[in-house]
Amino acid sequence: MTETPMTTERLAEIRSLDLLSVMQFSVAPVVSGALADLIAEIDRLAAQRKFLLGQLAKRDAESGGEAVGRFFGGEQSIAEAESARPAPSESLTVYRASHDSIVMGLYTTREAAREHCEAYVRREIPGAAVDWIEDEDDGVDELAAAFGEDERSTGHTVMALEVAARYDSEADE
Structure with missing residues (x-):
């Protein structure tokens, strides 16, 4: 299975989808509801990720900058970790x-x-x-x-x- 990165732009695009224009009338509300649930889960995970990166930054500061490198298996800053995203897939x-x-x-x-x-x-x-x-x-x-x-x-x-x-x-x- 391939993964598509959930960029801010992609999430905005998904939120603005008009499913009624591309699906049967009876199916669109159901898929729209499921999509809304997925978007809510993405929002929850993004908030959790932000919190965990904050905790990691705090530990990094307390340990003299070693926590991030150990967590990511190399020398990587919080900014680099925050901006790291997988390549878009098809x-x-x-x-x-x-x-x-x-x-x-x-x-x-x-x-x-x-x-x-x-x-x-x-x-x-x-x-x-x-x-x-x-x-x-x-x-x-x-x-x-x-x-x-x-x-x-x-x-x-x-x-x-x-x-x-x-x-x-x-x-x-």
Whole structure:
């Protein structure tokens, strides 16, 4: 999986997305809500990062400048650590957990999306054995539940979605 750096500009771009113009009317509010949750998590992590870098700077000052170098495995200042960002990538893969086309959540790993679906099914159908059926043709994983020999689809699916880092005008045609 590739990572896209969350720059201030990229976050502003995401916050200003008009999903109704690019998605079906019934899906846009659900995806918009999930996106809002992801943005809130990014904000929380950014605040936590700022706090931790502040703590590191404090320890660095107390230790005579050695804490940052030890933390980052080399001679690096707080300013260098703050400005260090990975190179932009072409896309990011997220995993959508859904039930009968209703989006339950978006996750950065397939395992987390599957865990959400399984937890729901285990609450709704206690004692059922669950198994994932992977369809390599369409890339959708379908959750099935079984009692004895009778196995049926639960309607829960996990699908990998590719999120582009930037607009490609040639791919739009």
